[in-house]
Amino acid sequence: MLLVSMAALLIIFPLVQGREYDWPMWTFLMMAGSVVVFVAFAMYESRRSKAGRDPLVVPSLFRKRGFSGGMALGLVFFSTMQGFMLVFNLYTQIGLGYSPLKAGLVMVPWSGGMIVGFGIAQGVARFGRTVLQAGTLVMALGVFGVWLTLDVVGSGVGPWQLLPSLLVTGIGMGLLMAPFFDIVLASVEQHETGSASGTMTAIQQLGGAFGVAVLGTVFFGLLGGGIASAVDHHSAGLRGQLAAAHVAPAAQERIVADLRTCTSDRAVAKDPAATPASCTRLEKDTGPAMSSAQAGDRIPAALKATASSAFRSGFGSVMKTLLWIVDGMLALTFLLAFLLPRHARPEGSAGH
Template sequence: MSTTGVASAETSHADPPAPYRWRWAALFVILAAEVMDLLDAVVTNIAGPSIRADVGGGASTLQWLAAAYTLSMAVGLVTGGRLGDIHGRRRMFLVGAGGFTLGSFLCAIAMSPEMLIGARVVQGLFGAVMLPQGLGMIKEMFPPKESQKAFGLFGPVMGLSAVCGPILAGWLVDADYFGTGWRMIFLINLPLGAAALLGAVRYLPRGRSASKPRLDIPGMILVSLAAMLIIFPLVQGREYDWPLWTFLMMGASVLVFIAFGAYESRRSRAGQDPLVIPGLFRKRGFSGGMALGLVFFSTMQGFMLVFNLYTQIGLGYSPLKAGLVMVPWSGGMIVGFGLAQAVARFGRAVLQAGTLLMALGVFGIWLTLDMAGSGVGPWQLLPALLVTGVGMGLLMAPFFDIVLASVEQHETGSASGTMTAIQQLGGAFGVALLGTVFFGLLGGGIASAVDDHSDTLRGQLTAAHVAPAAQDRVVMDLRTCASDRAVAKDPETTPASCTRLEKDTRSAVTSPQDAARIPAALEDTASSAFRSGFGTVIKTVLWVVDGMLVLTFLLAFLLPRHARPGESGAH
């Protein structure tokens, strides 16, 4: 719907144009595309070991299965949004959905790591064409009073997809339907993609920009290069222990972004069509929303990463159980979305209340872990995760509506692509930041936990007739081995410290009876230290998450109080 050209009350008594008839059906088509993207962003994390066992490849193959998708999508999002302005959002959605489905098929039939990674790039590029069109079409189809409900559905859908992705991947790989194994995680996209295409043909609105802008090729190259320079080191930096070149790339990305901004401003002043309309960033709602979105999506994705690492590695949950633990979080998001509709008239305050409630829920998780220790169970985590989800639902429900409300019709494609790119960038930054903090603390946390259990271990070694000098070597070896194994980039490789532990353990054995007692004592100590060390580290990271949520709350003051001027009463 256009927001311009409204006649004054004195000159026009005509009813406003009727909203698009099939808008709710169209919304579910758009959300289906969002689900396909979110699922494919996480399924390879679960299926990775099975994929590697089948098609081969080194440890870096597992990283590139996810990185190739994230990188290619982030690089193409701004251009993809602009293509919707030029050629029509419905047409570009169909092109993107069709290409994404084709990329999924190529992934499913891949016979080598190189082919699979290349197919993931195809998925990401076409996903970058498909996704930004949805936000633009929602803004077109829904009248102001309904737009917050429409945009608010993105929060629960994102949460459910994030939780269901690992569950679905684990189930499909284990079920091995028709002998397909891991390939089914991509084959399932074929019926989903076909349904999205048929739904798009039937329900998405036709139409294209009356001004018919032209694609800004130099701008496209600049923004793609800038995105690549910052996303690549964020995704891969930890794998390479953050060498100097990762920071040089991120610094270069800032310079390229500055060059891109200067070029776009010059192009706009010359009367040509820029890729990103500079005037967007002079709008308070949009520029504030970009800053808030960057921090919030960093927080959300980073939190999900470290919490899943904690449940699966620290607590030893299976992927399915770890996914089920997060169900209260997703359920809370749906509740938060419903509450947000009831209090929508409060605008920005709803978002800020949700941020504080989410921070309270994260503190509740910390308190639960502190009280229950390494024996914490799913039911004990349920209340805090539920509160966290409710807060997130309240936060996300008004977010897209407030940010896009001030965007003019001809700016929608550019704004949607930029918003989706910020979402991807924020996710990559959050995973890099909190993942680095988590693994940076983990080695020391587990080493300290071994120290805490060392007196008990020494008592067991004394009972097994191990000499004091040998005890010192074994305890030190265990400390180093447990720490190295926890932070190993390739879990299939045995650290040198663990090989040394085995050697020193054998030399410490003085009788056949002790040969079984000593390894059992070491295993028991390592297991206890692993759980308590993970618990100590995750509690520290949760404080960082809460700090990021406080920053999100403060950045919300950059947003207007309401999505539209004068919108302070009930709808």
Template sequence: MTTTGVAPDRAAVAEPAPYRWRWAALFVILAAEVMDLLDAMVTNIAGPSMRADLGGGASVIQWLGAAYTLSMAVGLITGGRLGDIHGRKRMFVIGAIGFTAGSLLCAASRSPEMLITARVIQGLFGSVMLPQGLGMIKEMFPPKEMQAAFGMFGPVMGLSAVGGPILAGWLVDADYFGTGWRMIFLINLPLGLAAVLGALRFLPHGRSDNPPRLDIPGMLLVSLAALLIIFPLVQGREYDWPLWSFAMMGASVLVFAFFGWYEARRSRAGGDPLVVPSLFRKRGFSGGMVVGLVFFSGMTGFTLVFNLYTQLGLGYSTLKAGLAMVPWSAGMIVGFGVAQAVKKFGRRVLHGGALVMALGVFGIWITLQTAGIGVSPWQLTPALLVTGLGMGLLMAPFFDIVLAGVEAHETGSAAGTMTAMQQLGGAFGVALLGTVFLGLLGGGVASAADGAAPALRARLAAVQITGAAQDAVVQGVRDCVHDRAVAKDPTATPAACTRLERTARTAATSPAAAGVVGQALQQSGQDSFEQGFGSAMKAILWVVDGMLLLTFLFAFLLPRQAREDEDAIGH
């Protein structure tokens, strides 16, 4: 109450002081983001080493990534609501403790099943930890500092993207204390402990004034629907695509449809649906879901396949494979920077990014076509740099442009749904492109063996191995490399390779001839393997470029410009 009868000057009204420890709290939140980004990347680099140590089929490598991203996807929206209900600081701490415990379980795993289960635990607790950061940042920072706070994410994520593959490769190759690949998870223990202690000291207590209710049935339905499509995509190839694999994929469509019906019914009844149904009546948001699913599937699937190609096909060490990915990450950082400078062009930046990335992927194809089986990381650098540049241009404006088509009260649900879609797209891409790549390997290696047969026959003829004996050796090489490429157990020697050894010993007419034959078989098998991996990789590059073309076309459904308000900041 005033005594002068004059209304107080609006500028003179003291605003609440901003949270004292906001910048320290921001670094705690960024530490959690870094842990998530690194753990999403490391299995792409270290997957072959993990499989070689623990055993299992090629699908194990796919599950190591898909289990994490799939569990993260289905938990993200509910994770944010848990913070609104029970307090964001409390749920951040619980998530960080669980994520760190999951990392310890990963490092202690003695079987593929245990490691995959631990990855699910990481993903679920990560989905509890990560969504709390956005709400806390908006609470802690005044409007004039908000952009600077969110601007910290770019450099930190960029450095992580560059350093992550190098760190993973270095730790695996260094084999500290005999831990090998386990060190990439053990390193999370001090990081997780620091995040927990920092959260307890610096994060503010906060929760929503009107907390929503949890939609547990909705979460279970979308989890079931996602699993019904990811599981058969990953496992179907190893079981020769039985009827149940197609039945599961068909059931996934039905469950997704039932999920949509349930969410609409819950919304009409006045409940809090997991996803606001009105979002899907907006062309921009629905188009954004399609664009995001196609793009993130292609991007994540390509990353997995490229690492399989460099390590298993080209024989790169884990560190060398990680270094080979640095130009991609560096190009992405540059792309993000360029996108900020030209953001006034809105959707056209996204379109340009898709075209530049497609050009880079085609450049990788040209590099493999011209360099052949001896391709080096330096030869791949220009094309990977262009690919990363396009990816940065595409990703930078994507979320803001999609959110421009939704109402202010729908922004929270829309942002959470789009982030979950990003993770789901990653799981789908790992399953789809990984399965296509592994499915092409057997035929590709066999065809490469056919192509190498004339040179092998010439070397055999030089030591008087001709006729039926020569035919048996050549056919044996083809069968051996094919069966080794498709073997479910990489440590076991295929029966075809055992037969080839016996055939070669019988065909050799002298010890000197046996030495020549052994060298010829080794060289022919290695060349066939590398060429077969190369042909499968080149086929995947065409698939990725097709997905980028679809991304370009579907992007016309999106709004032309991003929304210029704080609701479009930070996703």
């Protein structure tokens, strides 16, 4: 147990903290070390089993295609689920400015959909693996619906507009999760069920942590560039307002460039309370322009409006990219499901 916990720590910690420390060499060494520790854990469990002692994880489990496939599927799916929930909540709270309560209420259709999905799955359980795969497709459809909503509505999207797609996403998740554990356990012997169940629970937790780490890292990795591109998109309007305030063309270019860097740096700042150097430079370059133009609050108002619009649209652009990644992971989940048994073990069966 110590070895597998250490291996999980060695891979999850650098993924979570790597961005904050600008990805030093030790983060990559830790991730490589996690592979070594996982191998050491597997060897230890194998020796323990051969010596006739009870291993934490029965090695023979991983010689069964259904169980190994189920573990791979579980790792991918639970990473997808937890990672999606993280980035979506970051988007609603930071990108759209929702309060924590409002952001939580936005997820109610998701939770309600899961309940509906579980109920449907109970009624069609006889179809076994097909139910799980259908749930994957329904969930992928719901995620695409979220993407389509953001693409059509834009940065002004509201909770009611997100409701249908989140409801469908939740139904798909319920359909997928309901038969998952029973179908995977159908591939193991009766005496292996206890070890298999514990391993599946561990994979669920590891997958969730891995998804939060990976998709969170990707999200913030894309965010700076996404917001910088959004400022570029809004720069023509800003230049027009600066020209109307009689700001010289050279000063306009300097201010736009400073705003681009400042907005991007603020979005990915490790300490939200700190003022990035680029924002200090923006204030310094804006001062003479305001003085010469005698424009009062016109220039600060234009900068604030442009930054706000770019912030929201940049978050939306990055969120849409993450949604494609989530749908790709769901496609992989669908394919991995072919490795599972077709049906769950009938009640009272002694296994095979």
